[in-house]
Amino acid sequence: MPLLPLPLPDADVLLDARFLAPAEASALLAELTATVAWQQQPIKLFGKEVMQPRLTAWYGDPKATYRYSGLRLEPLPWLPALQQLRAHLETATGARFNSVLLNLYRSGQDSMGYHADDEPELGPEPVIASLTLGATRTFRLRPRRSVAAQALSLPLLAGSLLLMRGATQQNWLHALPKTTRPVGPRLNLTFRLVK
Numbered sequence: 335m336p337l338l339p340l341p342l343p344d345a346d347v348l349l350d351a352r353f354l355a356p357a358e359a360s361a362l363l364a365e366l367t368a369t370v371a372w373q374q375q376p377i378k379l380f381g382k383e384v385m386q387p388r389l390t391a392w393y394g395d396p397k398a399t400y401r402y403s404g405l406r407l408e409p410l411p412w413l414p415a416l417q418q419l420r421a422h423l424e425t426a427t428g429a430r431f432n433s434v435l436l437n438l439y440r441s442g443q444d445s446m447g448y449h450a451d452d453e454p455e456l457g458p459e460p461v462i463a464s465l466t467l468g469a470t471r472t473f474r475l476r477p478r479r480s481v482a483a484q485a486l487s488l489p490l491l492a493g494s495l496l497l498m499r500g501a502t503q504q505n506w507l508h509a510l511p512k513t514t515r516p517v518g519p520r521l522n523l524t525f526r527l528v529k
């Protein structure tokens with residue numbers, strides 16, 4: 335299926351709800367859940383150390399060091415499955431990626447708060463390819479500087495690809511809120527180019 339633009343002002347966000355076929359997505363979910371070196375990282379929140387409500391891992395080319403929330407992440411060497419996905423995504427998007435952040439949301443209690451992926455090393459107009467495996471969860475986008483009424487909620491299904499580029503990170507925030515619905519694990523990969 336093609337990447338279709340979402341109607342968001344001052345942003346460039348595209349969605350392919352079926353980038354991977356369901357069988358491919360579930361095989362990849364099983365493989366990555368088992369082989370990725372998952373960690374629960376502490377982050378600084380208002381000066382206090384708390385654990386992130388999810389598991390994470392950072393893979394990439396040796397020089398793709400990533401800093402956020404007071405953390406400095408050295409990339410682990412690519413797994414074959416991640417290398418293959420990177421090649422697939424580079425062909426589909428025409429962009430280049432040298433690293434991937436993986437997030438494992440173990441249940442509906444795991445989440446990610448509103449943020450922009452606007453770290454300086456991603457450059458002014460980062461291209462971020464976000465691939466979802468596992469449970470369907472609601473992804474939210476809201477403008478940085480105006481009313482919440484314009485926020486967008488988007489259920490991201492297994493196998494879907496969300497591409498954020500252009501001025502999206504400058505003008506919009508995104509989040510993966512908690513849910514009280516009983517849901518299984520969701521695994522998300524965001525491919526990035528660290529400069």
Ligand SMILES: O=C(O)CCC(=O)C(=O)O
Nearest residue numbers: 435437451473510522524
């Ligand atoms: O899990 C998601 O869909 C979002 C992940 C995300 O925003 C990030 O890793 O920066």
Ligand SMILES: [Fe+2]
Nearest residue numbers: 449450451508
């Ligand atoms: Fe993000």
